[in-house]
Amino acid sequence: MNTRLKRIRQLLFLNSLSSFGAICTFVFLLLAFLEFVTGSRLTPYNPGAPNLANANSIPSLSHPFGTDFQGRDILSRVLSALPVDIGLPLLIVSASAVIGIIVGTVAGYFGGLLEELIMRLTDMFLAFPAFILALAVAATLGPSLVNAVLSLTFVWWPPYVRLVRGNVLSITTQDYFAASKAMNSSFGYILAKGIVPNVLPAVLVYATMDVGTSLLSLSTLGYLGIGVPPSSPELGSMVSSISYNLYTYPWEALFPALIVLLIVAGFSFLGEGIRESLDIKVRPHILIRNKVFSENS
Amino acid sequence: MFSVRAFSIFLLKRVLATLLVLVGVMVIIFLISHVLSHDPARLWAGPRAKPSTVQAVEIRYHLNQPLEEQFIYFITSYLSGHFGIDPVTGRSIAAEIGYYLPNTLELVFAALAMILVFGVGLGYLGAMNFGKRIDTVIRVFYLTSWATPTFLGAILAVLLFSTYLHVFPSGGMYSPTLVPPPRITGIFVLDSLLGGRLQDLSSGLYHLALPAFTLAFLNFGLITRIARSSMLDARWATHVKGALAKGVPENTVRRRHVLRNALIDVDTVGAVMFGWLISGTVVVEQIFAWPGIGQFAYSAVASDNYPALVPIVMVFTLGVVVANFVADVLYSILDPRIALGGAR
Numbered sequence: 140m141n142t143r144l145k146r147i148r149q150l151l152f153l154n155s156l157s158s159f160g161a162i163c164t165f166v167f168l169l170l171a172f173l174e175f176v177t178g179s180r181l182t183p184y185n186p187g188a189p190n191l192a193n194a195n196s197i198p199s200l201s202h203p204f205g206t207d208f209q210g211r212d213i214l215s216r217v218l219s220a221l222p223v224d225i226g227l228p229l230l231i232v233s234a235s236a237v238i239g240i241i242v243g244t245v246a247g248y249f250g251g252l253l254e255e256l257i258m259r260l261t262d263m264f265l266a267f268p269a270f271i272l273a274l275a276v277a278a279t280l281g282p283s284l285v286n287a288v289l290s291l292t293f294v295w296w297p298p299y300v301r302l303v304r305g306n307v308l309s310i311t312t313q314d315y316f317a318a319s320k321a322m323n324s325s326f327g328y329i330l331a332k333g334i335v336p337n338v339l340p341a342v343l344v345y346a347t348m349d350v351g352t353s354l355l356s357l358s359t360l361g362y363l364g365i366g367v368p369p370s371s372p373e374l375g376s377m378v379s380s381i382s383y384n385l386y387t388y389p390w391e392a393l394f395p396a397l398i399v400l401l402i403v404a405g406f407s408f409l410g411e412g413i414r415e416s417l418d419i420k421v422r423p424h425i426l427i428r429n430k431v432f433s434e435n436s
Numbered sequence: 437m438f439s440v441r442a443f444s445i446f447l448l449k450r451v452l453a454t455l456l457v458l459v460g461v462m463v464i465i466f467l468i469s470h471v472l473s474h475d476p477a478r479l480w481a482g483p484r485a486k487p488s489t490v491q492a493v494e495i496r497y498h499l500n501q502p503l504e505e506q507f508i509y510f511i512t513s514y515l516s517g518h519f520g521i522d523p524v525t526g527r528s529i530a531a532e533i534g535y536y537l538p539n540t541l542e543l544v545f546a547a548l549a550m551i552l553v554f555g556v557g558l559g560y561l562g563a564m565n566f567g568k569r570i571d572t573v574i575r576v577f578y579l580t581s582w583a584t585p586t587f588l589g590a591i592l593a594v595l596l597f598s599t600y601l602h603v604f605p606s607g608g609m610y611s612p613t614l615v616p617p618p619r620i621t622g623i624f625v626l627d628s629l630l631g632g633r634l635q636d637l638s639s640g641l642y643h644l645a646l647p648a649f650t651l652a653f654l655n656f657g658l659i660t661r662i663a664r665s666s667m668l669d670a671r672w673a674t675h676v677k678g679a680l681a682k683g684v685p686e687n688t689v690r691r692r693h694v695l696r697n698a699l700i701d702v703d704t705v706g707a708v709m710f711g712w713l714i715s716g717t718v719v720v721e722q723i724f725a726w727p728g729i730g731q732f733a734y735s736a737v738a739s740d741n742y743p744a745l746v747p748i749v750m751v752f753t754l755g756v757v758v759a760n761f762v763a764d765v766l767y768s769i770l771d772p773r774i775a776l777g778g779a780r
Contacts, residue, residue: 155572156576259456259460260460262460263461264464266760267711267753267756268714268715268752268753268755269715270715271752271753272753274718275465275468275469275749276472278742279468279472279479280472280473351583355586358585358587359585359586359718363719363734364738375585378587378588378591379587385594386595386599389595400583400585403582403584404580407579407582407583408579
């Protein structure tokens, strides 16, 4: 166990990129988790309570990020938004990864007409600009936390199918795969022992970077006023609610937006750092579109 | 190497595949707009519409008919270019999109040009200095730009270059005192150039610079990353070593073998890039008051204007499908083996 912990630590702090990402990600995950389990007791002030006497105050010791047009403490509002802005992307990416592993494995393992059908469908979804499609679905479903997750997952799974299928295709050419089949192992056994453990590293690395990317889309939906409902605090909608004050009180919009940047950068740096150190080939251009030839090229 | 016959067959295959994707795209958009919601008429009429309006909308968009008839109506109206009437402005949505589209194209192509020059340039610089400090700086730079939310980038650009430094205007497409040149292509910069009106041209470019730069800055990361990793792969490839060994000057090798290799990979992500750029216009055009489809999409979302949103999504997607097709054709020209059916 001790050596395993050591290996995880080595992996996370392989280079300066991933070290920064690991620390950043850890801090935000911890804050979001604590905020969630304590039921918003982490915030120094009540994030929803207006205090008009103290509206639009500049950042100070008592209000490090200042207050907004209703006198609400911006730091408290940012903290109270973390469970949504970190939890939802985690949900979206995990759901997409699970779909990708199941559908991609089925396509790569069984091949034939089934594979052709799955991959053509994936291609059609990849033909959409993902954010625009998510916007259409979110506008259709209406604002709620569940709908925000659904609309982004709806457009988020195709790259995972591609990634997993490509990996499964190369696994099926390996000797251990042939040996396992020769011994008449069941599909479930091969899946659990031969395929999933070999596909997982690539999926995890891609997913790490992807948490940040999905937060970008989620907060942009929030900025446009769809997806996350107005009742739940969300960083993107916070920015747009304040942006008419932009020229007089720029920090009110900039602090929440910078927190989005920090979270996304944390996950991206971590994923990119690990990827480069492990030399896992997660080349997004192969994931996203490769219709001319197979993934193995 | 280049065979006209192989290329025509390749082209035909790509056209058919693109048409197939287009059909799939239309089906998906139909399912979202007509089936996904449990009350489509309410959705199309807007949440604050009166019951009588909802009923009128239901009849106008054939939402009360069987699904297969709705689908036929949907497909035929799109194929004949009838996108319906915008309930907010009362004008034809097709005409509105026709007005906004050139403005968006102007912005997107300007950003694309910047990305190709600076994105590939930075990738080249990084790959040639692999492992050195400048390479790390470039990587941190493109990862940070990648991680920047579009609204933050656009807000910062306006605040910094317009409000504080007064270098660029904060919005609009040209100076408000100016009479626009006769409409030829609809793209302002091109029209003023064709009309020979240099003053208009400079005003157009002056207004274009900041939003295009913002859009480019927020999206160049993907290109730089691909160009860098592809040039790193090519740098130590045997054909590059061979060329160096037989005495070809290093700069020539870099240009002909390393850089050209990267262009193939850059083309592969080009269409994805295009999709990101037009997605980015929704926020960038709103913040820069740029009268394009992105801003049209923003106002459609803000005013619950669902009948306008569906055609907008269709046009955006059509743009990406066309970009995919162009990238594929370009690909087979950059790498003729593709059209010949060979593996890479």
